[in-house]
Amino acid sequence: MNATPLAAAAIRALVADSASHVAIEVVDETGSTNADLLARVPSAAQTGAAALRGPLLRVAERQTAGRGRAGRSWLSAAGASLTFSVAWPFRAPLHRMVGLPLAVGVALAETVNGLGVPVQLKWPNDMLKDGAKLAGILVETQAAPDGTIWAVIGCGMNLLMPDEMEAAIGREVSSAPWLAQMDRNALLAQLLSRLCAVLAEFDTTGFAAFTERWNALQAWRGQPVRLLDQGEVQQEGLAAGVDDQGRLLLDTPAGRVAVLSGDVSLRLAP
Numbered sequence: 001m002n003a004t005p006l007a008a009a010a011i012r013a014l015v016a017d018s019a020s021h022v023a024i025e026v027v028d029e030t031g032s033t034n035a036d037l038l039a040r041v042p043s044a045a046q047t048g049a050a051a052l053r054g055p056l057l058r059v060a061e062r063q064t065a066g067r068g069r070a071g072r073s074w075l076s077a078a079g080a081s082l083t084f085s086v087a088w089p090f091r092a093p094l095h096r097m098v099g100l101p102l103a104v105g106v107a108l109a110e111t112v113n114g115l116g117v118p119v120q121l122k123w124p125n126d127m128l129k130d131g132a133k134l135a136g137i138l139v140e141t142q143a144a145p146d147g148t149i150w151a152v153i154g155c156g157m158n159l160l161m162p163d164e165m166e167a168a169i170g171r172e173v174s175s176a177p178w179l180a181q182m183d184r185n186a187l188l189a190q191l192l193s194r195l196c197a198v199l200a201e202f203d204t205t206g207f208a209a210f211t212e213r214w215n216a217l218q219a220w221r222g223q224p225v226r227l228l229d230q231g232e233v234q235q236e237g238l239a240a241g242v243d244d245q246g247r248l249l250l251d252t253p254a255g256r257v258a259v260l261s262g263d264v265s266l267r268l269a270p
Helices: 008-014 035-037 095-114 161-167 184-205 208-216
Strands: 023-030 058-064 081-090 120-122 126-130 131-143 149-159 226-230 233-241 248-251 255-259 265-268
Touching: 008 023, 008 184, 023 208, 035 058, 035 081, 035 149, 095 120, 095 126, 095 149, 095 184, 095 208, 095 255, 120 208, 149 184, 184 208, 208 233, 208 255, 226 248, 233 255
Parallel strands: 023 058
Antiparallel strands: 058 081, 081 149, 120 126, 126 131, 131 149, 226 233, 226 265, 233 248, 248 255
16 A cells, blocks of 8 residues: 555645645544534634635544444544545535535546546445445535535545454445555545536536436446335335436336435345
């Protein structure tokens, strides 16, 4: 693995124009980069120098309290993964944010595919390699007093999978040793550049502009899947992509149904 340490100046020197206005912070360790940025969204109580004033990338070599969707833990090991969050201000109303995790997935997957690592997307917020989870996305939103909707977009991506971390996770996951050979500053710069371009477009168009791109990356298309809520099967059908709102489409014996994301888990049917 390339041991080059992450550094804000190195990342900034490599980003494209789409990310040139993004502030960058790198820390050795924190609880959660998402929690760090959410605490800095402007509010009646948060108006000082620490408050967000524009887009900001915060990267941690190690997170001790990383979180996934529905409050699940995200485990990471220093140097073996990328864990970062981006705070981004949106003009669009809150109801337009529904498809944002899927658009973020498009940005990350297109970048990784372009680097020679084939990946697919699992609705609503996972990136898969060889059928197992390579990266997870967590999007949290918060309104500022001026009406701006701040989205804090967190990503955890496995580059290597140390035995002790795999044992702690306790389920099948994936890694990307090819990406681990890259300078992580260059990798992060490419991810950030594509992500910022997508976020700017999403603010104007919503998810509809990304529907075809997401569907082209979909894992399990045409395969039987189940939607589970706390282990209980809520819906079954054949995966048929997503619609312009980011809803999962399932072909069932009763016809096609559209499912909004909640605290549900999508699994291949046995």
